Amino acid sequence: MPELPDLVYLEGVLQPELTGKQIVGLDVKEPIIIRNLLGESLDLLKGKTFTDVRRHGPFLVFELSDDLRMIVHPMLAGAFTLEKRKGLVSIQMKDHALTYLDNKKMGKIYFLRKGSESQIPRFLEQGVNIRSVEFTEAKFLELINSSRRQVRAFLMEQESISAIGNAYADEILFDAGIHPKTFCYQLDQEQKEGLFRSINKVIQSGIDSVQGSKHLLHEKVRDHMLVRNRKNEPCPRCGSSIRRESVLGYDTFFCPKCQPAQRKTFIDWK
Ligand SMILES: [Zn+2]
Known part of the structure; x- marks a missing residue:
């Protein structure tokens, strides 16, 4: 479920809610989703305090005192709630709880020390954050001009631009008027510039729609999709x-x- 606008929303809610809160207990109902990279029992987390929550690509990073980290990759169906309810993993704080829900059990929760992030698949390989100032039109053109992939696969690969998922890839290509099977090299300059504008426009409008809807933290907001x-x-x-x-195994x-x-690329033989 969570795509970039959903994660931006979660970051905005969880960061002020959790920062400064001390962990008093951890309840793991589904060990299958846990990756403990600490080299010791998760009991270590008791007594630690949340110091920050931030998004990194498709991950949510929960920073804890003593340089500990909980990093969540929610994949397709991961979600969080601050209500006291049953979930796969629940972290108790005094008067608070953070519960992770995931009916597909595809997500992963990593516990690690700062500096061990290379052990998390794809964490360090994220490309330019499309919400950052580094994501300029020049940077985008450089990346798309060096890709031999279909444009939809290019948008979703994350090693180039981070992080667009299935749902927003469809919305972005619709906004740009580009067929999902088009190859990057078939696009002309105007189409590439239009695609860059569509990424920014559709993601911003997704963020606004998710922020503006009165939904529960664990519910997904997709009504705005065209x-x-x-x-x-x-x-x-x-x-x-x-x-x-x-398209390449993805529902599109x-x-x-x-x-x-796209019309066949015109080849000038002269
Ligand atoms: Zn139409």
Whole structure:
């Protein structure tokens, strides 16, 4: 579930809520999702205090006192609640609890010391943060110009730009009017610049929609999406039926009229 706008929202809620709170207990119902990289029992966490919460790509990083870290990769279905309820892992604080829910059990929770992040798959390999000042049009053009992949795969690979998931990849390509099977090298300069604008616009509008909706912390907000999970519904722009297709194994939603397949690249033999 959580994509960048969801994680930005979680960071904004959890950071002020948890910072300064001391852990008094840890309840692990599903050890399968835990990766303990501490080299000793998780009892070590008792008495430690949350010092910060921040997003890193598709991860949420919970910093703890004594340079300890809890890093969560929620994958498809991970979610958090501050309510006292049953979940896979629950961290108790005095008068508070943080519970991790995940009905697919695909997410992972890593416990480690600061500096051991290289042991977390893909953590250090994240590309430029699309919410940072480093994500300029020049940087984006440099990255897309060096990719031989389909544009949807390029958007989602995370080693180039971090971090766009399935749902927002569909929304971004719809906004840009680009067919999801287009290869990066088939796009002209104008389309690449338009794609850069669409990334910023769609992610910002996603953040605004998630922030603005009155939802529970663990609920996903997807009502604002125009094509994602809208197979056979009319396109909001042209009225054609939204199509669903598998692109490199991923479910992909798009409008066949607003996002026409790219013409064959014109080859000038002279
Ligand atoms: Zn359309």
